[in-house]
Amino acid sequence: MTLGTIFLSETVGTAVLILLGTGVVANVALTKTKGFNGGTLMVTFGWAFAVFAGVTVSYSSGAHLNPAVSLAQLILGNITFVQFCIYVLGQFLGAIIGATLCWLAYRDHFDQEPEPAAKLGVFSTGPAIRNYAWNLITEIIGTFVLVFSIIAFTNGKTPAALGALPVAFIVLVIGVSLGGPTGYAINPARDLGPRIAHAFLPIKGKGSSDWSYAWVPVVGPLVGGALAALLSFPLLPVVH
Structure with missing residues (x-):
């Protein structure tokens, strides 16, 4: 597997993931969409x-x-x-x-949405109760479950x-189960990439990108992923 294959495959796959993921949030959160107020389960x-x-x-990249x-x-x-x-790139x-691409699909709805928080919520996660320490712990736990499960299912190999x-x-x-406190980023790229897009896109009345919180959905998932790998050695010995 070449570096070019890895880069292209991860770029395309993550673009599809984020387009559809932020798209469902936009459909639920932005006014005048067909799915407005669709609820948490829809998201x-x-x-x-x-x-x-x-x-x-x-x-092709795993x-x-x-x-x-x-x-x-x-690890x-x-x-x-x-x-x-x-x-990662x-x-x-x-x-x-x-x-x-999500912004392009919902451009008129972003422009007509009166609440800056609803616009930001399409792109990035945010806590229901802002407490950085506990928000961080929530992200660590959620990502640990994700990565630990993947390691177990894949016999320690690529996903x-x-x-x-x-x-x-x-x-x-x-x-x-665990998404209520923070919106379960469980993926640094899922949160930081769209947050960067929110910062540079010409979204009418978009407000702040909430950079004071941005480190939590980056650090938490990285810690959770690292802990899952390290603890898989004693707890999932058959996969190694």
Whole structure:
């Protein structure tokens, strides 16, 4: 697998993931859409199947789509540091592209939405109760469950061996069970990439990009992914 293949596959897969994931949030959160006020379950199922689509189209790179997953694979020794960097670059570029495409699809609705918070909520996560320490712990726990489950299902290898549907189910159950406090970023690229897009896109009345919170959905998932990889050695010995 060449570095170019990794970069292109991760870029395309993450773009699909973010386009569909932010798209379902836009459909629920922005006024005058067909899905306005569709509810939390609509968003949760939408994100789960966005993962399914993203994993499906990025099979050639192993479909990490998440720096926390790539970090775990680096710790497990399945990828090199150079490959890790290429995975992450592709994931962040794809996330920015996907968020931009979502904005294009819903441009008129963004312009007519009166609430800046609703616009930002399409792009990035935010806590229901802002407490950075506990928000961080929530993201660590959610990402640990995601990455630990992937390591177990894939026998410690790259996520492509798992298949798209089981990953989608894992994301779905994390969303409905652990998503309430922070909106379950569980993926640094999923949050930071669209947040960057929110900052530079010409969205009418968009307000702040909430950079004071932006570190939580980056650091938390990376810590959770690293812990999942490290604890898999004693807790999942058959996969190593």
